[in-house]
Amino acid sequence: xxxxxxxxxxxxxxxxxxxxxxxxxxxxxxxxxxxxxxxxxxxxxxxxxxxxxxxxxxxxxxxxxxxxxxxxxxxxxxxxxxxxxxxxxxxxxxxxxxxxxxxxxxxxxxxxxxxxxxxxxxxxxxxxxxxxxxxxxxxxxxxxxxxxxxxxxxxxxxxxxxxxxxxxxxxxxxxxxxxxxxxxxxxxxxxxxxxxxxxxxxxxxxxxxxxxxxxxxxxxxxxxxx
Amino acid sequence: xxxxxxxxxxxxxxxxxxxxxxxxxxxxxxxxxxxxxxxxxxxxxxxxxxxxxxxxxxxxxxxxxxxxxxxxxxxxxxxxxxxxxxxxxxxxxxxxxxxxxxxxxxxxxxxxxxxxxxxxxxxxxxxxxxxxxxxxxxxxxxxxxxxxxxxxxxxxxxxxxxxxxxxxxxxxxxxxxxxxxxxxxxxxxxxxxxxxxxxxxxxxxxxxxxxxxxxxxxxxxxxxxxxxxxxxxxxxxxxxxxxxxxxxxxxxxxxxxxxxxxxxxxxxxxxxxxxxxxxxxxxxxxxxxxxxxxxxxxxxxxxxxxxxxxxxxxxxxxxxxxxxxxxxxxxxxxxxxxxxxxxxxxxxxxxxxxxxxxxxxxxxxxxxxxxxxxxxxxxxx
Ligand SMILES: Nc1ncnc2c1ncn2[C@@H]1O[C@H](COP(=O)(O)OP(=O)(O)O)[C@@H](O)[C@H]1O
Ligand SMILES: [Mg+2]
Ligand SMILES: [Zn+2]
Numbered sequence: 001x002x003x004x005x006x007x008x009x010x011x012x013x014x015x016x017x018x019x020x021x022x023x024x025x026x027x028x029x030x031x032x033x034x035x036x037x038x039x040x041x042x043x044x045x046x047x048x049x050x051x052x053x054x055x056x057x058x059x060x061x062x063x064x065x066x067x068x069x070x071x072x073x074x075x076x077x078x079x080x081x082x083x084x085x086x087x088x089x090x091x092x093x094x095x096x097x098x099x100x101x102x103x104x105x106x107x108x109x110x111x112x113x114x115x116x117x118x119x120x121x122x123x124x125x126x127x128x129x130x131x132x133x134x135x136x137x138x139x140x141x142x143x144x145x146x147x148x149x150x151x152x153x154x155x156x157x158x159x160x161x162x163x164x165x166x167x168x169x170x171x172x173x174x175x176x177x178x179x180x181x182x183x184x185x186x187x188x189x190x191x192x193x194x195x196x197x198x199x200x201x202x203x204x205x206x207x208x209x210x211x212x213x214x215x216x217x218x219x220x221x222x223x224x225x226x
Numbered sequence: 227x228x229x230x231x232x233x234x235x236x237x238x239x240x241x242x243x244x245x246x247x248x249x250x251x252x253x254x255x256x257x258x259x260x261x262x263x264x265x266x267x268x269x270x271x272x273x274x275x276x277x278x279x280x281x282x283x284x285x286x287x288x289x290x291x292x293x294x295x296x297x298x299x300x301x302x303x304x305x306x307x308x309x310x311x312x313x314x315x316x317x318x319x320x321x322x323x324x325x326x327x328x329x330x331x332x333x334x335x336x337x338x339x340x341x342x343x344x345x346x347x348x349x350x351x352x353x354x355x356x357x358x359x360x361x362x363x364x365x366x367x368x369x370x371x372x373x374x375x376x377x378x379x380x381x382x383x384x385x386x387x388x389x390x391x392x393x394x395x396x397x398x399x400x401x402x403x404x405x406x407x408x409x410x411x412x413x414x415x416x417x418x419x420x421x422x423x424x425x426x427x428x429x430x431x432x433x434x435x436x437x438x439x440x441x442x443x444x445x446x447x448x449x450x451x452x453x454x455x456x457x458x459x460x461x462x463x464x465x466x467x468x469x470x471x472x473x474x475x476x477x478x479x480x481x482x483x484x485x486x487x488x489x490x491x492x493x494x495x496x497x498x499x500x501x502x503x504x505x506x507x508x509x510x511x512x513x514x515x516x517x518x519x520x521x522x523x524x525x526x527x528x529x530x531x532x533x534x535x536x537x538x539x540x541x542x543x544x545x546x547x548x549x550x551x552x553x554x555x556x557x558x559x560x561x562x563x564x565x566x567x568x569x570x571x572x573x574x575x576x577x578x579x580x581x582x583x584x585x586x587x588x589x590x591x592x593x594x595x596x597x598x599x600x601x602x603x604x605x606x607x
Binding site: 049139140141142144146147174175176178179182183 | 379385
């Protein structure tokens with residue numbers, strides 16, 4: 001059944017006007033419709049405001065058609081092909097990710113992180129040779145995220161069913177990170193040794209921003225969870 | 227410490243204003259709504275990274291501008307410091323000390339110390355307990371900047387715990403497919419609340435312990451020694467023993483006792499967000515005691531005590547910002563204040579008229595006329 005159109009407009013659609021405030025005093029600019037749509041979409045990206053979106057869009061329009069198509073394809077293919085590893089929940093194009101499949105990595109150690117970004121940060125240190133488990137976030141009742149919304153049960157299953165010598169909790173020491181660390185720690189302690197790494201980042205710093213030296217040092221300085 | 231210069235760019239109604247403070251006392255003179263308080267607000271921001279007038283940075287940025295900047299050159303015993311703060315429409319801030327951008331805003335705090343005194347401060351006596359908690363917290367941040375972090379953590383835990391209690395309340399009253407948030411999850415937040423909350427309580431108790439004797443002796447001096455001021459910290463979780471573990475235990479016990487009420491109300495009712503600081507004069511709550519003049523005496527005593535405590539702890543005198551309040555004090559209180567600060571404390575004073583000031587205030591003061599976001603040096607003869 002079609003929705004009833006109760007307000008048929010006799011006029012053609014007006015062009016979309018994007019009112020943008022610039023630091024030069026807020027003059028309105030009219031973009032042609034497809035350009036307005038591109039700018040609108042780009043603004044959904046993190047860290048991209050109206051000005052950057054406009055710059056990116058105009059840049060894209062200047063590039064050769066096949067280059068632009070390649071960009072668009074790359075975006076769509078990455079989205080369609082990259083999912084989560086069924087073991088550790090790291091981003092992966094295969095059902096099981098490369099790290100989980102690597103035969104030379106220590107499969108008796110699991111490093112637990114909040115996000116795939118953290119795996120990438122830790123991999124860059126080249127210090128860690130064990131496996132990972134990506135929780136997919138932190139416990140945060142404000143955002144409606146409890147333990148059940150994270151990959152915590154899967155972690156518990158991994159730890160209880162395999163021979164795991166050590167679980168390293170590498171979670172940022174924010175309020176939410178601390179709670180998640182405590183929760184996961186209590187859950188896993190009956191099965192194995194649980195340690196946490198002490199970041200040199202007491203506040204405001206996400207693991208993502210930790211430089212490689214700090215992280216490498218943190219890995220050495222891990223301590224048992226009380 | 228001495229704030230030598232201040233430079234405001236696109237801040238409130240200031241386009242681009244450089245100020246040089248050339249005397250221990252600077253009087254900002256001007257009609258209402260010209261920018262006097264705005265200037266004090268800029269100093270407050272350099273000191274605390276907060277404004278008591280707004281929590282939105284876009285209010286602070288001049289209308290139609292994208293970025294505001296406040297910079298100041300501060301002379302301290304251990305050397306000069308350049309402070310700078312950049313505010314943006316989107317709320318992102320940058321702070322720098324000696325032109326070095328800081329990764330943590332916390333490291334900016336505690337550099338410029340100040341005590342503020344405005345007519346609004348009567349609310350310390352007459353207002354609700356949150357006014358007194360806020361007053362105490364602001365003082366604490368100056369004395370130990372890490373407290374800003376402690377408090378922020380406590381408030382975040384509180385928000386999370388309240389969200390969880392609310393979710394549990396909802397699950398309890400509706401038929402829901404969600405798995406009910408477990409009480410073991412709540413226990414984790416309890417533990418965190420108790421740890422962070424105990425830190426808040428112990429620090430508040432500690433700062434009051436040091437502040438009260440100063441406030442009492444000032445109050446006696448100003449009121450003519452007949453009235454007895456008492457200041458009592460009344461924490462929501464009683465501080466029986468000043469020891470972290472004992473306090474955390476008491477905290478958790480109280481949460482247990484109030485668990486049913488809490489779960490019924492869906493909000494946290496135990497913790498330092500419910501603390502009170504009680505002022506009594508001659509055993510009567512100060513709020514009910516005496517005239518506005520007597521209440522003002524109490525606030526003046528508290529402010530002088532703050533000055534003294536900061537000077538004691540930091541080791542050098544802080545700035546004093548008097549917003550419209552001096553004209554409200556009678557001459558004898560003005561003189562007591564003058565005696566107390568002498569030339570040791572750099573003082574910025576706003577007023578609409580010089581008429582009600584004792585000549586001692588005006589002599590040797592730098593007078594700046596404030597007019598629609600512009601400052602003019604004035605010679606008074
Ligand atoms: N973001 C802003 N941009 C421009 N002007 C502002 C801004 N915020 C406040 N003002 C102006 O500042 C003036 C108030 O300044 P204020 O310092 O509070 O006055 P007073 O001199 O009475 O203390 C008002 O005229 C107000 O319009
Ligand atoms: Mg004012
Ligand atoms: Zn994997």
